[in-house]
Amino acid sequence: MFFPVAWTVSASLKPNAEVLLVPVRWIPSAVSWENFVRPFIEKPFGRYFVNSIAVSGSVTALGLFFCSLAGYGFAKFNFRGRNILFLYVLSTLMVPLHVIMISLFLVVRSFGWLNTYQSLIVPSMISAFGIFLMRQFMLSIPSEYIDSARIDGEHEFGIFLRIIVPMVTPPMATLAIYTFMGSWDDFLWPLIVISVDKLKTIPLGMASFESIYRSSYNYLMAISLLALLPMLVAFVFFQRKIIQSVVMSGLKQ
Numbered sequence: 001m002f003f004p005v006a007w008t009v010s011a012s013l014k015p016n017a018e019v020l021l022v023p024v025r026w027i028p029s030a031v032s033w034e035n036f037v038r039p040f041i042e043k044p045f046g047r048y049f050v051n052s053i054a055v056s057g058s059v060t061a062l063g064l065f066f067c068s069l070a071g072y073g074f075a076k077f078n079f080r081g082r083n084i085l086f087l088y089v090l091s092t093l094m095v096p097l098h099v100i101m102i103s104l105f106l107v108v109r110s111f112g113w114l115n116t117y118q119s120l121i122v123p124s125m126i127s128a129f130g131i132f133l134m135r136q137f138m139l140s141i142p143s144e145y146i147d148s149a150r151i152d153g154e155h156e157f158g159i160f161l162r163i164i165v166p167m168v169t170p171p172m173a174t175l176a177i178y179t180f181m182g183s184w185d186d187f188l189w190p191l192i193v194i195s196v197d198k199l200k201t202i203p204l205g206m207a208s209f210e211s212i213y214r215s216s217y218n219y220l221m222a223i224s225l226l227a228l229l230p231m232l233v234a235f236v237f238f239q240r241k242i243i244q245s246v247v248m249s250g251l252k253q
Helices: 002-012 038-042 045-076 082-094 097-110 117-124 128-138 143-151 156-167 169-185 188-193 202-212 217-248
Strands: none
Touching: 002 217, 038 045, 038 217, 045 082, 045 117, 045 128, 045 156, 045 169, 045 202, 045 217, 082 128, 097 117, 097 188, 117 188, 128 169, 143 156, 156 169, 169 217, 188 202, 202 217
16 A cells, blocks of 8 residues: 555656656655656646645535535425435535536536636535435434424524534534545546636646657656645544544444
8 A cells, every 4th residue: 555655756756757667766866856847847736735635625615515415404304305315415426527528517517617616616526425414313312302402492403403413413423534635536527518728627737748748758757746735634634534524434323
């Protein structure tokens, strides 16, 4: 597991001629810090990082809100067709993006969203997995809390924000990690809807950079290492909540 990361770190500090040597030369003959600077000079990777952070952060925040709200509705409200509707939501897990890619592109184009942040954020902000995860966890919350709040006169949205959300922070942290990681690494959908350089994300920027420097693996490894840092920070920040959600998922009401 650590071998690819160690090789990436080593390659990011080497001259390009040493990257693909066999056997692997782990310690560079000369440390090239220019590998981390040169890509930012040749391409606007600073802008790419800002775009990725804005898009991934927005998708994560909106996804947490809407998926937890939908999960709350499926878990704690009895309405006609609830199980059928939930089954329909789960069935979308079996449909990959490649199947709906063309129709989704036509919808986005009809809204005039091509080459906009909306095209990157809106189609990805709600996931069936997120709704399923939040619903399953909320089923374990005793309904007496909700009934007591209703008796006290609290409105439904207030119950959701003040009672339910504080109880589901572990699964929300888990969902935040998966959502942020998926959006941060997404390549195919941004490639379809984004063609202007100022809106490209990190994966698109790396692809365009590679087309110019086909053999400059040291530059690509340096950018890959920088792109990995936000995910590591997010995982370290939410690690305790993720472990807590796994432990609590085994508890019965």
